[in-house]
Amino acid sequence: MTPAPAAAAKNTNTAAEGEKQGKMPSRKEKTLDHLKKNLNKWIHNQELRDLSGLNDVPRTVRLLRQEGWKIDVRGDGYVMLTSLAKGVARGKRKAINEKVRYQVFSRDAFRCRACGRSAKDGVKLNVDHATPVDWGGTNDISNLITLCDECNRGKKAWVNSVPSQSMQQIMNNQTVEKRIEALFDEFPNQDIPSLMIQLVSKGSLDWQRALRRIRQRTGKKILPIQDRTGYHYIKEQQV
Ligand SMILES: [Zn+2]
Numbered sequence: 001m002t003p004a005p006a007a008a009a010k011n012t013n014t015a016a017e018g019e020k021q022g023k024m025p026s027r028k029e030k031t032l033d034h035l036k037k038n039l040n041k042w043i044h045n046q047e048l049r050d051l052s053g054l055n056d057v058p059r060t061v062r063l064l065r066q067e068g069w070k071i072d073v074r075g076d077g078y079v080m081l082t083s084l085a086k087g088v089a090r091g092k093r094k095a096i097n098e099k100v101r102y103q104v105f106s107r108d109a110f111r112c113r114a115c116g117r118s119a120k121d122g123v124k125l126n127v128d129h130a131t132p133v134d135w136g137g138t139n140d141i142s143n144l145i146t147l148c149d150e151c152n153r154g155k156k157a158w159v160n161s162v163p164s165q166s167m168q169q170i171m172n173n174q175t176v177e178k179r180i181e182a183l184f185d186e187f188p189n190q191d192i193p194s195l196m197i198q199l200v201s202k203g204s205l206d207w208q209r210a211l212r213r214i215r216q217r218t219g220k221k222i223l224p225i226q227d228r229t230g231y232h233y234i235k236e237q238q239v
Pocket of ligand 1 (some may be wrong): 112113114115116117125146147149150152
């Protein structure tokens with residue numbers, strides 16, 4: 001019998017190194033720490049850059065979001081942490097299995113629920129959440145819809161540009177009509193894509209009728225935009 005080789009000394013960490021690590025928070029940690037201290041307050045990227053020394057703040061914010069931190073991002077460079085509790089990391093979200101995907105495709109007649117196109121029209125179909133997970137949506141089949149690549153991209157761009165906290169509040173309204181009205185109240189004087197109105201309706205095919213009822217009941221000027229891909233609520237400025 002040959003003798004077993006001596007185990008290599010694995011532990012190369014010295015006490016000094018451990019102490020150093022403990023004292024030096026990473027730039028990402030500094031960023032998160034600052035956001036935690038300013039919970040529910042909009043903080044500009046520049047402030048985070050000055051504080052942490054990070055060159056690419058948006059990238060770090062993306063990483064933190066992927067880890068499950070609830071950070072809202074605005075197009076003008078402001079970010080806001082909306083909860084001290086870390087959510088479920090992106091990669092750990094339950095995947096939608098093949099059987100369910102097929103059920104969703106077949107229920108939607110293998111067509112994009114937003115534009116109506118199918119594979120025959122050269123589009124790739126995806127299964128996506130009608131109510132995004134960040135807004136409280138689940139993996140239940142009733143919350144899954146068929147979307148083509150193009151509509152899916154458009155949807156994601158919009159979903160990432162709006163504060164998930166306000167969207168959660170909008171989604172908490174019980175009726176389709178209330179949710180659509182809350183959506184326009186939250187985002188007046190800007191174009192809202194029809195797809196977003198559909199999402200807020202949670203797949204109700206009735207949303208155009210609900211929109212008409214809102215206009216009749218409130219007299220709000222909610223008008224189709226020029227290419228008819230969405231609507232715009234013209235809210236008079238308060239003097
Ligand atoms: Zn589509």
